[in-house]
Amino acid sequence: EREAKMSLQDATVIATLVVTDLAHAKAFYGETLGLEELGRLSEEESGTAYQCGGGTYLYIYEREAPAGSTATACAFAVDDVAATVYALRERGVTFEEYDIPEMGLKTVDGIATQGPMQSAFFYDPFGNILAVDNSTRVLESLG
Numbered sequence: 001e002r003e004a005k006m007s008l009q010d011a012t013v014i015a016t017l018v019v020t021d022l023a024h025a026k027a028f029y030g031e032t033l034g035l036e037e038l039g040r041l042s043e044e045e046s047g048t049a050y051q052c053g054g055g056t057y058l059y060i061y062e063r064e065a066p067a068g069s070t071a072t073a074c075a076f077a078v079d080d081v082a083a084t085v086y087a088l089r090e091r092g093v094t095f096e097e098y099d100i101p102e103m104g105l106k107t108v109d110g111i112a113t114q115g116p117m118q119s120a121f122f123y124d125p126f127g128n129i130l131a132v133d134n135s136t137r138v139l140e141s142l143g
Contacts, residue, residue: 012055013056015056015059015074016058016059016060016061017059017060017073017124017126017128018060018062018063018066018126019066019126020062020063021062021125022047022048022060025060025062025125029058029060030050032092032093033088033091033093036050038050038051046061046063048061053077058074066126066127069128070129071129072129072130072131073128073129074128074130074131075119075131075135076132077133077137078132078133079134080134081119081134082111082118085109085110085120085132093122094123095107095120095121096110096122097110098112107120107121116141117134117135118133119132119135120133
């Protein structure tokens with residue numbers, strides 16, 4: 001009998017988001033955010049995949065009702081948060097302004113700084129909260 005071994009330590013993470021209009025989502029994720037679309041995973045799928053950095057992927061699929069989460073659904077780790085915010089604003093993205101003292105979260109011109117971590121939050125057209133942050137640099141400093 002085989003011993004069951006399982007570890008997700010080296011698994012590739014694929015962020016998955018729900019959208020209510022796939023064509024509109026493709027325009028936002030492909031054109032506005034500049035992600036490269038790979039296509040559908042199968043003929044039966046009602047979604048599409050995008051190539052992201054570091055061997056990661058984003059998968060979006062269509063459903064009648066949005067997910068409705070109030071938490072950040074997906075973060076894009078970037079080297080320069082301010083430059084990315086500027087570039088995305090040029091493409092029409094609106095960043096959220098937050099002042100949540102109990103979380104230690106306050107944005108200045110759309111960017112929150114918490115210690116070494118910088119984050120900026122925005123919505124996709126379907127209510128998914130997305131972020132750009134410098135989490136990779138911060139995580140790498142942890143070892």
